[in-house]
Amino acid sequence: MSENKTIHKPVLLNEVIEGLFLQKDDIVLDGTVGGGGYLTEICSKLNGKGTVIGLDQDKLALARVEKNLLPKIKCNLHLVNKNFRNLDLALNNLGIKKVDKIVFDLGISSDQLDNSGRGFSFQKDEPLIMSLKKDLSESDLNASEIVNTWEEENLADVIFGYGDEKFSRKIAKEICKSRKEKKIETTFELVEIIKRAVPKWYLFKKTHFATKTFQALRITVNDEIGSLKEGLVKGFDRLGVGGRFAVVSFHSLEEKVVKSFFKELKKEGTCILINKKPIIPSSEEIKENPRSRSGKLRVIEKI
Ligand SMILES: C[S@@+](CC[C@H](N)C(=O)[O-])C[C@H]1O[C@@H](n2cnc3c(N)ncnc32)[C@H](O)[C@@H]1O
Incomplete structure (x- = not known):
């Protein structure tokens, strides 16, 4: 598109x-x-x-x-x-x-949500970019950089502060554990990580369990x-x-x-x-x- x-x-x-x-x-x-x-x-x-x-x-x-x-x-x-x-x-x-x-x-x-290929939606398997800018320069932040390089505490703070996600600490911990094994590159990889981090009952709530983490990352990437x-x-x-x-x-x-x-x-x-x-x-x-x-x-x- x-x-x-x-x-x-x-x-x-x-x-x-x-x-x-x-x-x-x-x-x-x-x-x-x-x-x-x-x-x-x-x-x-x-x-x-x-x-x-x-x-x-x-x-x-x-x-x-x-x-x-x-x-x-x-x-x-x-x-x-x-x-x-x-x-x-x-x-x-x-x-x-x-x-x-x-x-x-x-x-x-x-x-942007449905057709940009930039990883805004947890329902599409796309690269974790999440920038509203189409052409990124070296200095522009993207979501992959955040989940693969930020310290656990900073990740948790962002997911809590910008996503109001109550399982922010658990999600940040799971992100850091997973990235030691393999770089997190796609939206579906991140969704799987969030799924492992949150309690079972959270997976069946009306709002998708990845919504708040994705929102927090998007807000952070684009300041x-x-x-x-x-x-x-x-x-x-x-x-x-x-x-x-x-x-x-x-x-x-x-x-x-x-x-x-x-x-x-x-x-x-x-x-x-x-x-x-x-x-x-x-x-x-x-x-x-x-x-x-x-x-x-x-x-x-x-x-
Ligand atoms: C909700 S849509 C706007 C829809 C529009 N009012 C319409 O009727 O079609 C938001 C748009 O604003 C852009 N946007 C978001 N934050 C922006 C910012 N800080 N500066 C410029 N554009 C921004 C996004 O790239 C997106 O295209």
Whole structure:
């Protein structure tokens, strides 16, 4: 899979578009283009006016949008292959000082989960890479490096801290034991190791026993929490007064960062919360797209 059509279904699409309160001349920054679901709708609302800047750290996501969506939409659009933690650089390069609207839809897309070949899913036997970047340089971290070289204590801390996995110590111990015999190279090898480390009853829980470890490794590889904190600060800095910032998060760690950042701004008196409680998908949306179930949308307006 490379530039084929996206299989990603946008989460909370109507709620995001409503929350952004788009005006025709807006300059909009979509920090996480993914399958281009939000982007298409934003462009359609601007109807050929305004400007849209679309960032994604995955080159393939942008290539897919460029090939499949661009020919169909009328939009003054700039696609930039950058992490949103560097949104200031992207805007500087375009000569844009302030934007009117920003949206971040965090985590990975279904295209990455199901078709990237980069080891995001414990249901597919793939190399343990887990990086959102398509082309990795020598200095970029990958999941194989973490499980094969990090000390047991650090591994356990990450699996606990970013995965909230209660068997983190046992899993870290089993990883270190296994790698002495053979380098851990694939997702299925890691799943087998986790299976050996956790108690039997844990294997039959509704949530797959490898979910939390995989989440923790992905967050670590991509420094997702660090990027989010930096992206929020830089985004708010480049947002004009009256501008809106919408963020969709998918797990409690992200949600905590977004909630406390917005709460702090409100305390300072620099924003109002458009929704006091996070907006969550309707039961119809969850039925149609089960992956939407943990989505939470928060929107603020700069004052
Ligand atoms: C959930 S998908 C976005 C889906 C999109 N809103 C849509 O409607 O199709 C998340 C996308 O954001 C990208 N991404 C995640 N974190 C990022 C970051 N810090 N900077 C830039 N892109 C990021 C991922 O590569 C992925 O393509």
